[in-house]
Amino acid sequence: MxxxxxxxxxxxxxxxxxxxxxxxxxxxxxxxxxxxxxxxxxxxxxxxxxxxxxxxxxxxxxxxxxxxxxxxxxxxxxxxxxxxxxxxxxxxxxxxxxxxxxxxxxxxxxxLGRKQLMSSNKLTGDIEKIINSQDTGFLNQTNFTVKNKEDAMEIIYLLLSYFRKKLHEDTCSYIICKEIMLKLNLLQNNNLNPQLTLDHILIFIWKQYRMKS
Structure with a gap:
């Protein structure tokens, strides 16, 4: 079945x-x-x-x-x-x-009583800019600016979806997914600053690819 x-x-x-x-x-x-x-x-x-x-x-x-x-x-x-x-x-x-x-x-x-979530394709271009960036200027992008926990979690969900799709083709994706899930759990269950949590994840992603290059 x-x-x-x-x-x-x-x-x-x-x-x-x-x-x-x-x-x-x-x-x-x-x-x-x-x-x-x-x-x-x-x-x-x-x-x-x-x-x-x-x-x-x-x-x-x-x-x-x-x-x-x-x-x-x-x-x-x-x-x-x-x-x-x-x-x-x-x-x-x-x-x-x-x-x-x-x-x-x-x-x-x-x-069940919930609208469909947006696709990670919405942020694909922005994520690829992070991967290829020489510095952390991506932190100033408006798409990565959040006002509350709900906004941060929506972006984090999309980041997780993006890298899960790349698990079999990208060696960085596994450790990135593990870190995203860890920070997502902390954000859900603790009084963390949503913007700082998202920034940490973005910088972590960037560092993984900088070390790889």
């Missing part, structure tokens, strides 16, 4: 969607990260569990799947490529850009 990706920041939207799926011939398994994020070990345990066949439909709900390591997402991707019989995977996320593009392309995306 094709995995379903529910995009919403409201738990009630997810619960309402799942309620429509419930019947006596299905088994629901509500999954959450064992620590701060889903680990590759947790995904492998699900893999072993779903390898055991069942006459009933088993539905696995991975809540907030954006809270997962890149290794965990890659491990889950293999489950999507070879889905076990009679198993339905449902992922929830508050932002589609936080998932690997390959996961998104192999799943069915359903937006």
């Amino acid at each position: 094709i995995a379903v990706i529910l995009v919403t920041d409201e738990k009630s939207n997810v619960d309402a969607y799942l309620e429509k799926l419930k019947n006596k011939n299905s088994i629901f398994n509500d999954i959450a990260p064992l620590t701060k994020e889903y680990s590759i070990g947790q995904i492998r345990e699900i893999w072993k569990e779903t390898a055991i066949q069942s006459p009933l439909l088993r539905i696995y709900i991975f809540r907030n799947f954006h809270q997962s390591s890149l290794e965990a997402q890659n491990a889950f991707l293999k489950l999507m490529e070879e889905p076990p019989p009679n198993v339905q995977f449902i992922l929830t996320t508050e932002n589609l850009n936080l998932l690997l593009p390959t996961i998104v392309s192999r799943g069915k995306t359903v937006y």
Whole structure:
């Protein structure tokens, strides 16, 4: 079965969607990260569990799947490529850009009471200027000036989406994605200055390519 990706920041939207799926011939398994994020070990345990066949439909709900390591997402991707019989995977996320593009392309995306997010293509030109810049003048670009946490997070999501698409062709992308996810988590859960957090990420990106050149 094709995995379903529910995009919403409201738990009630997810619960309402799942309620429509419930019947006596299905088994629901509500999954959450064992620590701060889903680990590759947790995904492998699900893999072993779903390898055991069942006459009933088993539905696995991975809540907030954006809270997962890149290794965990890659491990889950293999489950999507070879889905076990009679198993339905449902992922929830508050932002589609936080998932690997390959996961998104192999799943069915359903937006629950939330508009679609803009594409990372909007910032492609600006990101490439950072990569090729000789100095940090890019910090003065208006596209990278934010007024609040929400504005900063939107740009950070787009940066993450851009570099995740380049994971298989650019050696800098992996460490950049790890740093972006770290700073994104800190911004979400702490009282950080949004502009300074974004500037830190931009400078980190720039330094990675300066060291490479």
